[in-house]
Amino acid sequence: MKKGHVPSHDTLRAPRGPGTRPVQHVAVAPATVRFAGWGFRHASRRAWAVRDVDLAVLPGERVLLTGASGAGKSTLLRALGGLLEPESGDVAGELTVDGAVPDRRRQRVGMVFQDPDSQLVMTRAGDDVAFGLENTGTPPPLIWSAVDTALDAVGFTLGRDRATAALSGGQKQRLVLAGALAPRPGLLLLDEPTAQLDPEGAALVRAAVVRAVADRSTTLVVVDHDVEAWLPLVDRVVELRPGGGAVEHPAGWRPAPLRLPQRHPHPPGEQLLAAVGAGYTHRGGDRPALAPTDVALRAGRTLAVTGPNGTGKSTLALLLAGLRAPTVGQVVAGSALTAGLRHPDRPPARWRAGELARRIGTVFQQPEHQFLTGRVRDELSLGPLRSGAGAAEAHATAEALLDRLGLTPLADANPFTLSGGQQRRLSVATALATRPRVLVLDEPTFGQDRKTWAELVALLAEQQDDERALCLVTHDAAVVAALADDVLTLGRPVGVG
């Protein structure tokens, strides 16, 4: 945070001298952006995060910025928003917003980031939208009409007094967008605004963006992996190259189709795990988080669990993974899974953790929750060591997985410093390290770029060939099409295949 920052004069501050009427928000002109040989290197790094970017964005244009993870898209967007501290790294070339360095144009810029929960400040919807206006010193009489205009611009109809904590992810993100729009920015920057939302929420946010920028009163730069979804909304697509430079794709460009792995469908193998009328109600909850459900996992088969939010998909995953005990019904493990257990008659939720990890592997939505050590290599050998393998065997397993997943160059890196895609691959690898027969994955492709997506799908297809049973909880229709043998749609159970 910068103290003593001098605001530029073309801001929204209404003159407050005697005799001057508070000025209504004048239509603010959309901003011009110019990169000339621009680059940035973080202070502690040897490699440039972004370099050699030449790009001009004209007032009112809508640009989608893509590129593989780690190509520096977010760094570039932060620089545009004036959020990169000069002392946090080295800058090359030039970057201007309306002819001045972004730091002097911060009040011209509105930004929306990924995670709605870490962007909302206030407890009520209207107060939150007003927050940015208060910060720019807007006179109170003008604030509420600007708030209503912004809420209307994004199509938020739940009212100013709605509690922000009770909103869905899509609605929260819509509100964040209204907050960014309320001070009438000339430049709107969106940093993967839909990456943490389900498809409905993402569609809601994109629709709000369309509405908000319809009059071209603001220049728009969007960073997102989901290129196809944004294509109809933008004028230009610019791709950042990992080695440096930015290329513009010609009009009518489409991303290359996703590479799908070769499938070898398996006949249903033996039943490894089944939910029998299994349901779950939170303690003190009045409604079940998961209605009683019947489903079976068989060797070599993949079950996809889909359905709208709030039907208990993740809860079902936790029950099958032996991490929670169902409050009604039961989860039953087959004899192939219970072999070697000290108490084979007990349900998975009562197995010892070491026994569980060797039989059922789980990959959570947030990879970093699962990391327990300070090195990628240790992370992979930990599971085998914990479940009774010798040091030599654990080491060999870790090396083989590192090699298979292309993580060998990062073997000594701290798991928390990896990119999102690398963390995701590592979390799948840690679950595979104990060679479980059953693999339960919660939204494995959430927010991944196309390259990581293809790698993950290929890796999971291999697990099917190894006669493992997979359970995928996912909103991603492409992953269902690529991998699933059976589909369970919660809300209305339907068997397929």
Next chain:
Amino acid sequence: MSAPLSLGPARSVPLSAVNPVAQLTAVVVVTVVLLICGDLVTPLVVLAAELALLPAAGLTRPADVARRTWPLLLSALGITWVNVAFGSLEGAAAWQSGATWGVRVIALALPGVLLVASTDPVRLADALTLHWRVSTRFGYGALAALRLVPLLATEWESIRLARRARGVDAGLDPVAGARLLAGTAFTLLVGALRRATRLATAMDARGFDSGVARTNARGSVLRPRDGWFVAGAVAVCTVAVTASVLTGAWHPVFS
């Protein structure tokens, strides 16, 4: 989510009509008097007045009162018991000393319960920054951070489950249990710090604390009734101390 933690807009109750800074002033008055007095009569009179305010704070059903005050009642009981069991006094004197401590603790803490039950966190931040010149950076920064507290409980649970999925549990070994707890707490802390950093960046991007004089959309008005509320608190304390002196119980702690 448990009620004391979740930070949503507070329900509007009759006591909400009193400005939060007036409520805080009353709390300070009551606290000073109760810290000085060492007898049983003063806190009893103050406590009676506080109990009379419970309905105004929307706490009419015994279940609501219990939900908000059980940790307080438990600690008051504990303090009473410790004084009776381990104090230097014997018999009735021990019981009186214990009861004095217990009643004092309740009378001291109950204003806080009333404040929390009747004050919207945003209104409190508004009042503090506008009337008491608390820095907006602190006031709204704390508000934004508090909003994230309920997320920690959800996160704790998922970290715990993720560890079990990785084959890590303590079984019956207390040392392993303590290590597991420490590890889970550390992961939670790392996550909380990362989220706090994201929050700070987002607030920065919205022009928070950028050197421009901040305005306030809601405002915070001090009315005559706020003065009357503070005067009421002073009056209750005066009555309490007078009653105490008249009954001969008055016994300030520093004498």
